[in-house]
Amino acid sequence: MPSTVLVGAQWGDEGKGKICDLVAGDFDAVVRYSGGNNAGHTIVVNGKKYGLHQVPSGIMYSDHVSVIGNGCVVNPKVVLEEIDMFEADDITTKNLKISGNAHVIMPYHIDLDGAFEQKLGKKNIGTTKRGIGPCYQDKMARIGLRMQDMLDEALFRDKLETALARVNPELELIYNLPIYTVDQICDEYLPMAERLRPYITETSLLLNNMIDEGKNLLFEGAQATLLDIDHGTYPYVTSSNCTAGGAITGSGVGMKNVDRVLGVMKAYITRVGSGPMPTELSYESEAGHTLTEEGYE
Known part of the structure; x- marks a missing residue:
C-alpha cells in the first residue's frame, strides 16, 4: 500500500x-x-x-x-x-x-478574523472566524509563534512581545478592540503547553x-x-x-x-x-x- x-x-x-x-x-x-x-x-x-x-x-x-x-x-x-x-x-x-514547527492560533488572531470579516460586510470571505487566516498571516510575516516556542517560557515571552507590538495597535486603533498583554496570554497558554509537551x-x-x-x-x-x-x-x-x-x-x-x-x-x-x-x-x-x-x- x-x-x-x-x-x-x-x-x-x-x-x-x-x-x-x-x-x-x-x-x-x-x-x-x-x-x-x-x-x-x-x-x-x-x-x-x-x-x-x-x-x-x-x-x-x-x-x-x-x-x-x-x-x-x-x-x-x-x-x-x-x-x-x-x-x-x-x-x-x-x-x-x-x-x-506548527504555528499557534492566539486569541488576537480570532479577534482579528471576526473584526475583518465584519468590516468587509457583503464582501466577506465567509471564514469560520477561528483565527486561521490571521495566524497564517503572522507566519508569513515571520512574527508567528510556533508550538515549540511555548515550551520555553523566556523565548515565548520574547516572541510574544514582538508580535503584540504589531497586533495591539491594529486591535485598538483600527477595530476598537481590547489589547493583550504578554502576562495575560502566558497565563492562559503556558499551562496548556505543559499538557501538550509530551505530544510536541x-x-x-x-x-x-x-x-x-x-x-x-x-x-x-x-x-x-x-x-x-x-x-x-x-x-x-x-x-x-x-x-x-x-x-x-x-x-x-x-x-x-x-x-x-x-x-x-x-x-x-x-x-x-x-x-x-x-x-x-x-x-x-x-x-x-x-x-x-x-x-x-
Whole structure:
C-alpha cells in the first residue's frame, strides 16, 4: 500500500473524514498537513459521532500514529478538548504527535478574523472566524509563534512581545478592540503547553524515519481543492495549500514518497463559505430543498 494523499475535490464537506476513517486501517500513520480547527471531519464509532476539528481521523486506531504537521495551525485549547473527549471514552491519544514547527492560533488572531470579516460586510470571505487566516498571516510575516516556542517560557515571552507590538495597535486603533498583554496570554497558554509537551516533536523526522522503515502514510487533507489559497476561487478561499501538493511542504516528506492521490467528491456540489457557485440551487426550490434535507446540508 503506497503512501497516499486524500483530498477534497470540490469546495469542502465532501466526506473526507468518513473516507479517511474507512481507509486509515491500511496505513501506519495519518497526517494532517494544512489548515487548523476550521476543518470538521465527522466519524462514527460504535454508534457515537465524533466531530474532529484539529486531531487527525486516524486517532481511532490505537496502533496508528496521528500527526498534526508543520503546515497546520494549532489552537491548543481545541486540541486539549479533543484529547479529553477521546480519553473520556477510553480512546488512547498516546500516539498523537504535533509538529513543533506548527504555528499557534492566539486569541488576537480570532479577534482579528471576526473584526475583518465584519468590516468587509457583503464582501466577506465567509471564514469560520477561528483565527486561521490571521495566524497564517503572522507566519508569513515571520512574527508567528510556533508550538515549540511555548515550551520555553523566556523565548515565548520574547516572541510574544514582538508580535503584540504589531497586533495591539491594529486591535485598538483600527477595530476598537481590547489589547493583550504578554502576562495575560502566558497565563492562559503556558499551562496548556505543559499538557501538550509530551505530544510536541519533530514530526518531519518521525515521518521520514517511518518511510525508511517501510511504513505507509495517509495524508489527510482539510478544506478542498477549490478552496486552495493558490488554486482555488480566490479570494474566496482558505489560507493554506490544501491541494495534494500541500502534503509535501505541510509534512516535510519528499515528493518521491507519495505516489497516490484519492480525491473525494459528492454526487452534488456544496460550497463552504462565501464566493461564487454557478450551479447553486435555492433552498426554496424542490431539488434544493430535497438535497438539503436528505444530505443534512
